[in-house]
Amino acid sequence: MTLASRDIRWSAGGRMIVDGVTLEAAPGRMLGLIGPNGSGKSSLLRLLCRLRNAASGVVMLDGRDIARVPRRDLARRLAFVEQQATTEIQLSVCDVVRLGRTPHRAALASWSEADEAAVTAALSRVGLEDRHDQLWHTLSGGERQRVHIARALAQEPSELILDEPTNHLDIQHQLSILSLIQRLGITCIVALHDLNLAALFCDEIALLHEGRLLAAGSPETVLTEEMIRTVFGVTVAIRPGATGRRHIEYLIDTGRDAARALEGAKG
């Protein structure tokens, strides 16, 4: 066991947002967190990395309540890539990635070769080594996202939590970032909206609905036609894809839509 929650609850604005979630991320595996908008994915991820405290229940790192783990020790273990992270506007790309080294450096210690090597390797892994000195605020949305992933990689975590890391990324970078995360071989929890990407990359999937964990298990057991219709209100057909993973096809009644549009045009 690495990161796990037991019956955690968190409410805001008089509403239960995370409602009794018990979840376990297996060591070295990639756990996908899926669910409709507002189902509580970001809130749950923030509880798991202790950016928020659960009102009840417990989050555990290797069986130890994370509320009792010193912040610095937690930062050495666990990295979080937020959905819309912002950074001080005058920082350069390498400055942002260097922030990932903070938990590993003793107070007042000078910048080491190992620190610089970790930053260079992280930038190269996200394909931005040539942007080392560019100002962060001049990057495109997708490049910023990749820099934040590089910052998390420079942190050399053993647990990595990512909130929709493919946001803003073109398809090539969506695939390369998820492949990279998969190849890291560390424990990952990643919130994803794209169900096909979740099926393609995740070892396990957890499905949230209205703050509750509705299902957790292999992509085959969680991503079923019935579950997707019930939770997302979308009709799909699921077949084995060319990769051997499941492929989800969204069934849109284009014939009916076209007939309606035609009738509307006739007045």
Ligand SMILES: Nc1ncnc2c1ncn2[C@@H]1O[C@H](COP(=O)(O)OP(=O)(O)OP(=O)(O)O)[C@@H](O)[C@H]1O
């Ligand atoms: N601090 C807060 N105060 C009030 N409501 C909140 C707060 N934080 C989150 N919520 C509400 O909790 C619900 C879950 O939000 P959350 O961001 O966790 O969902 P999500 O599954 O990540 O959504 P999305 O897919 O749209 O990113 C939403 O309805 C949101 O408005």
